[in-house]
Amino acid sequence: MKSVRKACRKSARERLKFPEDEARLKWLPLLLEAYSIIDAGVLHAVGDYEKTKRRKLACKKGCGNCCGTHSDIPLYPLELAGIYWFCTEKMERPARQDLKERLRAAAREKRNSCVFLDAAQGGGSCCIHPVRPVACRQFNVFGKPCGPGEDPFFTRRGDVLTPIREYTDQAFLVMLPFYGIRDEARKERAVKEGLLHAQAMNLPSHDWARLLGVMEEFDSR
Numbered sequence: 001m002k003s004v005r006k007a008c009r010k011s012a013r014e015r016l017k018f019p020e021d022e023a024r025l026k027w028l029p030l031l032l033e034a035y036s037i038i039d040a041g042v043l044h045a046v047g048d049y050e051k052t053k054r055r056k057l058a059c060k061k062g063c064g065n066c067c068g069t070h071s072d073i074p075l076y077p078l079e080l081a082g083i084y085w086f087c088t089e090k091m092e093r094p095a096r097q098d099l100k101e102r103l104r105a106a107a108r109e110k111r112n113s114c115v116f117l118d119a120a121q122g123g124g125s126c127c128i129h130p131v132r133p134v135a136c137r138q139f140n141v142f143g144k145p146c147g148p149g150e151d152p153f154f155t156r157r158g159d160v161l162t163p164i165r166e167y168t169d170q171a172f173l174v175m176l177p178f179y180g181i182r183d184e185a186r187k188e189r190a191v192k193e194g195l196l197h198a199q200a201m202n203l204p205s206h207d208w209a210r211l212l213g214v215m216e217e218f219d220s221r
């Protein structure tokens, strides 16, 4: 689709940039470009949905209802690397201290909400927002916000955004060199056959204890 390719090129030009970190961490530009493509795809799909269905996006800043409810959020190894980098090297106080507290609490007892959901201000915000996973970026709800404990994917599927496949495929294409897949034909096949899905972990049930250790080690330098 020509308009998708154009939007992907534009988003790649306008993506978040961390020149020093990107020069050091060769995988980081792949992740940032892939996320910019996903965001462009979400923008495109939301616009289409609002125009055709005449319903407004319910998601807005400060609403973390879905982050407190969802127990199944795919997380890929490159995304995990991005979260470690961001939390360890970029996150500042007070968010940094708050996250470390939540990570300590998560090691003691099982949590229902995502460990990156910062509910300190009431409602909630994502403390890793610039590097939140593809699944979080693509989960968007129309009409009314999720109710307490509600997963609209099951209660009102028609209100949940269906991402545009071409953007998702393009984003995964961009990420593939991280997984050692560089040859164009292999890349096309990997996306078509969804080869990366076998590598997905689950964000809410992931053991984040190591992240706490890495952050503390960085802070003690």
Ligand code: SF4
Pocket (backbone or CB within 6 Å): 064, 066, 067, 073, 114, 115, 116, 117, 118, 125, 126, 127, 128, 129, 132, 133, 136
């Ligand atoms: S990573 Fe961020 S956006 Fe995703 S579930 Fe956790 S708090 Fe929500």
